[in-house]
Amino acid sequence: xxxxxxxxxxxxxxxxxxxxxxxxxxxxxxxxxxxxxxxxxxxxxxxxxxxxxxxxxxxxxxxxxxxxxxxxxxxxxxxxxxxxxxxxxxxxxxxxxxxxxxxxxxxxxxxxxxxxxxxxxxxxxxxxxxxxxxxxxxxxxxxxxxxxxxxxxxxxxxxxxxxxxxxxxxxxxxxxxxxxxxxxxxxxxxxxxxxxxxxxxxxxxxxxxxxxxxxxxxxxxxxxxxxxxxxxxxxxxxxxxxxxxxxxxxxxxxxxxxxxxxxxxxxxxxxxxxxxxxxxxxxxxxxxxxxxxxxxxxxxxxxxxxxxxxxxxxxxxxxxxxxxxxxxxxxxxxxxxxxxxxxxxxxxxxxxxxxxxxxxxxxxxxxxxxxxxxxxxxxxxxxxxx
Numbered sequence: 001x002x003x004x005x006x007x008x009x010x011x012x013x014x015x016x017x018x019x020x021x022x023x024x025x026x027x028x029x030x031x032x033x034x035x036x037x038x039x040x041x042x043x044x045x046x047x048x049x050x051x052x053x054x055x056x057x058x059x060x061x062x063x064x065x066x067x068x069x070x071x072x073x074x075x076x077x078x079x080x081x082x083x084x085x086x087x088x089x090x091x092x093x094x095x096x097x098x099x100x101x102x103x104x105x106x107x108x109x110x111x112x113x114x115x116x117x118x119x120x121x122x123x124x125x126x127x128x129x130x131x132x133x134x135x136x137x138x139x140x141x142x143x144x145x146x147x148x149x150x151x152x153x154x155x156x157x158x159x160x161x162x163x164x165x166x167x168x169x170x171x172x173x174x175x176x177x178x179x180x181x182x183x184x185x186x187x188x189x190x191x192x193x194x195x196x197x198x199x200x201x202x203x204x205x206x207x208x209x210x211x212x213x214x215x216x217x218x219x220x221x222x223x224x225x226x227x228x229x230x231x232x233x234x235x236x237x238x239x240x241x242x243x244x245x246x247x248x249x250x251x252x253x254x255x256x257x258x259x260x261x262x263x264x265x266x267x268x269x270x271x272x273x274x275x276x277x278x279x280x281x282x283x284x285x286x287x288x289x290x291x292x293x294x295x296x297x298x299x300x301x302x303x304x305x306x307x308x309x310x311x312x313x314x315x316x317x318x319x320x321x322x323x324x325x326x327x328x329x330x331x332x333x334x335x336x337x338x339x340x341x342x343x344x345x346x347x348x349x350x351x352x353x354x355x356x357x358x359x360x361x362x363x364x365x366x367x368x369x370x371x372x373x374x375x376x377x378x379x380x381x382x383x384x385x386x
Contacts, residue, residue: 010385013090015378019386020087021319022376023097024073025312028066029365031104035061040358052110059172060161062300064121065104067179068154070308072128075147077319082144083135092131099124118159125155146185153178174225180299181218183273183307191266192252194314198263199256210247217241235285242277249274261326265310265334272302272341294345301357302341309337309364316372321380327371336364
C-alpha cells in the first residue's frame with residue numbers, strides 16, 4: 001500500500017525536489033544539449049584548452065551524464081508506484097543531483113584530476129543503488145530487483161571507462177548495451193501499456209518465450225561482451241535479440257499510433273533499437289565490417305535518445321498533473337530525434353552528417369526544455385503531491 005505523504009512537509013519542499021524525475025529529466029536534457037554543442041565545436045576544429053573533451057568525454061557524457069541520469073530519475077520515480085514507498089525527495093534528492101553535477105563539472109574541466117569526478121560519479125550510482133535497490137529488497141519485489149545490479153554496474157563502469165584508457169572502447173560498449181537492456185525491460189512494460197491505454201484497445205498477452213528470450217539473450221550478450229567471447233557469439237545473440245524485438249514490435253503496433261505523437265515516437269524509436277541489433281549482428285559477424293559505428297548510434301541516438309525524449313515527455317505530463325497530450329511542437333521534437341539518428345547512422349562521418357545529427361538533437365531537446373521547464377519547476381496544478 002502506498003505510504004501517505006504528509007501534505008505540510010511535502011509543500012515545504014520546492015517542487016523541483018519533490019520527485020526524482022523533475023531534476024534529473026531537466027538536467028539530463030540540458031546537459032545533452034551542452035555536451036553535444038561542445039562536441040560539435042571540437043569536431044569543427046575549435047580549440048578548447050580548458051575543457052577535457054575528446055571522444056572519451058563525448059561517449060561518457062552521453063552515456064553517464066545523459067542516459068544514466070534519466071534512468072535514475074525514471075527508476076526513482078517508478079519506485080514509488082512499484083513498492084509503495086515514497087521516492088527519494090528533498091535532501092536525499094538534492095544529494096543525488098549534487099553528486100551527478102560534481103561529476104559532470106569534474107569531467108568537463110581538464111585541470112581537475114580525473115579521480116575526483118570518478119569518485120563523485122561512482123558514489124552517485126552506489127547511493128542510488130542503496131536508495132532504490134533498498135526499497136525493492138524491503139518489500140521483496142523480486143520482479144524489479146534488476147534495479148540493484150544495474151545501478152551497481154553503472155558505478156563500476158563509470159570508473160572502468162576513465163581509469164583504464166586501453167579499455168575505454170570496451171567500457172563504453174558495455175555501458176551502451178546495459179542502457180539498451182534497461183530500455184528492453186522498461187519499453188516492454190510501458191510501450192504496449194501506453195498504446196493500449198491511449199486507444200482503448202485490449203493489450204495483447206505477452207508471449208512468454210519472447211519475453212524470457214529477450215531477457216536471457218540480453219544478459220548473455222552483456223556477459224559475452226564483458227567476458228571477451230568471440231565476436232560471432234555476440235553477432236548471434238544480437239541477431240536473436242533483433243528477431244525477438246521484431247515480434248514484440250509487431251504485436252504492439254496498431255495503425256492508430258500515427259494519431260498520437262506520444263505513442264508513435266515510442267514505437268519508432270524502438271524500431272531503431274531493432275535496427276541497431278541487426279547492424280551489430282552484421283558488424284560482429286564480419287558480414288558488414290564497417291557497420292559497428294552505425295549500430296552504436298542506432299542504439300544511442302535513435303533508441304536511447306529517441307525513447308528517452310518520448311518517455312520523459314509523457315512521464316512528466318502524467319506526474320505533474322497535466323493532460324496526456326503532447327505540447328504543440330513536441331511532434332517536431334520527436335521527428336527531430338529520428339532525423340538525428342538517421343543522419344548519424346547513414347550520413348556521418350561526413351561533416352554535414354555530424355552537423356545535422358547534432359542540430360536535430362539540440363532542436364528536439366530544446367523544445368522539451370521550452371515546454372517542460374515550467375511543469376518540472378512548479379507544483380502540480382491539481383494540488384496533489386509529487
